[in-house]
Amino acid sequence: MMSSSARNRRADARRSRAAILDAATQVLNAEPGASLEAIAGAAGVTRPTVYAHFPSREQLLLAVVDRITEEAVAAMDAADLDTGPAADALMCLLDAGAQVTRRYPVLLQLISAHPVSPEADHDRHTPVADRIRRVIQRGRQTGEFDDRLPVDWLVAATIRLGHAASEEQDADRLSALAAQDALRISLLRILGATAQPDSSPWPR
Incomplete structure (x- = not known):
């Protein structure tokens, strides 16, 4: 004892x-x-x-990355991923994660300057990928998404599209609304959503 x-x-x-x-x-x-x-x-x-x-400073930075990931995952879980249309849940999940990461722009730039192995990068994204996979699989089960593409590929594409939307917004190339609209349309297309969103004009 x-x-x-x-x-x-x-x-x-x-x-x-x-x-x-x-x-x-x-x-x-x-x-x-x-x-x-x-x-x-x-x-x-x-x-x-x-x-x-x-x-070492590197180990401290890695621990900070884990801390931010845990914060983002907690925000995603609070978004209630198991109710409502899968497409809405997926957008809420990505938005919850983006809201957390946008709190630390300088820190995340510092972290990105430290290359990590593919294994470490995979481990870092696993909690997020697991939640994206769950929503995509639910959308397939309910018939909202088709099953033409491998789930793992769709998960990876979703993560990269989420990063792209955030980067375009942070660089002021798209407004927050336009970035969200572009992300939603892109995701629904690659997921083979049965209901496509109405097109909306983007601010120029």
Whole structure:
């Protein structure tokens, strides 16, 4: 049986780790070149404590990526993916994730500058891909989407189209409404949706 002092130490370690990740997320999003000392100060811990949890800056960045992914997945789950038309659920899922990632534009640029292996990139997207797959499969079961293309390909295409819509909006090449409209139309077409949306003029 674990002693109360051991439980307290573990609880303290969890709190320290959470504080470091919170601080790193906010500090690096404001100043990507911030030092570990600055992050430690914002977290209210010492630099050795940061290193005890994250032996390198790269490991800290990877942990921050995991934290943002968890936040995005929680937002997706809150969108209630199992009710209503599958197309609407898919758009809500992507929008929920995009709203989270748009909070950290500088930080995500910093992260994207650090190349990762295909395996690591796959693992990073797995929680999101699982939820997209669930909605697509539900749409197939209800007859909203056809089954001409492999599900895994459609999941990958959905993720990339979601990124493309966000990038076009962030670059001011499309308004938020036009980006959402383009994403919805594109997705419904590749999914073989039985009901296509009405065309709407885009702001120029």
